[in-house]
Amino acid sequence: MRNAFVTIEQLGKTYSSKNEELVVFEDVSFGIEKGEFVCIIGHSGCGKSTILNVLAGLDKPSHGGIIMDGKEVIGPSLDRGVVFQNYSLLPWLSTLQNVNFAVKARWPNWSKADALEHSVGFLKMVGLGHSLHKKPSELSGGMRQRVSIARAFATNPKLLLLDEPFGALDALTRGVIQDELLKIWSETQQTVFMITHDVDEAILLADRILLMSNGPRARVAESVSINISRPRQRGTIVEDPAYYKIRNYLVNFLVNRAGDESEVGGAHFSVPKVVDPAAERADQRDTSEIDIAALQVATN
């Protein structure tokens, strides 16, 4: 893991107030390989967003550090693109200007025409070729997030960070944009780190899912490999024999084990346990009857 493209080591975040210390997460260590799509799932308050912000350079950890491509991560950089949950488009710029502004920041020496052509290309890739000159306020939530994704991919960062990018979208729109994300990702072979609350979304997109235990003192407890062949389709992925094994394993963790100190807590590990549910025997604890609604409540 030390030789991974991105290495997160012993990361911890502590908030100190007058009379108490709140350890949000501690001893978080994992790696991300080049070209890998990694999702992280955990209950609210476990510090997922803080980990992503530290990766982005927007927040500082209390302990530990991050090394990407042989260099320590200090502060924000164009090498790490971020897609925020609330899109974070600049409302006074048009769709095209929002992307073009990022492209110009990335390659200041490009000619105007080159930058525009590059920007238009990525907007077309997310199906927004017809809305180049609209303001974000004239776009639906799904279209805004497409612009945000186009902006992030257009700058060709070494690591792409997605902070629950589909959290504010309705289920139908979400499905469509997941497909588009998969398409762009397979075309660009980006390294992606993504936060999500949606187990199905994580299985569809990820090579590996990191599971976080509940905070305070949250940890990355397990690293679940998703051994389902690509290209994956939203419609057919459920037919893969591994799909429900993985899904049950994840749901079981989130509902039954994430808050269980004895199982995931303690100082006995600092590297997440690697799990491959698809390869394990079929007599895994069956959790298929768990109510999805209960999970939604639990993870929100």
Add this chain to the structure above:
Amino acid sequence: MSSLAARSALVSVCLLVGLLGLWEALNQPPTASEALTEFEILMGGVDQEARVPPPSQVMSHAWHELSNPFYDAGPNDKGIGIQLAYSLFRVLTGYVSAALVAIPLGFIIGMSPLMHRALNPFIQVLRPISPLAWMPLALFIIKDSEQSAIFVIFICSIWPMLINTAFGVANVRSDWISVAQTHELSQLKTAFLVILPAAAPTILTGMRISIGIAWLVIVAAEMLVGGTGIGYYVWNEWNNLDLNSVIFSILMIGVVGMALDFALGRVEKLVQYKE
């Protein structure tokens, strides 16, 4: 049913006609039973009380003044256009120099919590001072009444712009700052490409408040410094006991103030954005 705009316009016209009619009716000079002596005419007719001129008189005077607004017949007899131009020149000079100071300073205060804390006591003490209270000091230091009036406009229009700029800059959404940071924008580029457009509507609101205050203050300042300008004109016509001109110039002050506000309102609309 007619539209709301048409109906409200109808009510406005009715109010205008009604109020002008009332004013006209209440201020008719009494009919004299015999021809007045020249002395009686000078003293306002047979009536013992001075009367406000009726709107018909004011309007015919206004027509007369507006038909030749730029005549110049010596220091005490200039057209209304010349007087307004003097006032506008002072207001715009003081206002623009205030904007040149207030907006960059507001940026510094808004972006730096240290400067905000350090400068806040000065702002809090200086802001409530009536701009006219600066006049004696300005006259003593600058030794020029024209420039003193401009200084008074400068000092009164600086505060709303300064405070609104600082507030707008300090409250730019942190997401947009994050976007600037993740795109490695320099401090200067962040200020011009992200913070300025984000805070522009708030800054323009401050500029609009300032121009209103500046136009209020110029009338009083010119009454003090004298010589030229619409404020001086009002006071001078009062000394001439020419109430037609006084009422006419009051209306002109209102019309010009409205035009200034309208112009900045248009600019404000230009920089407005919807989230």
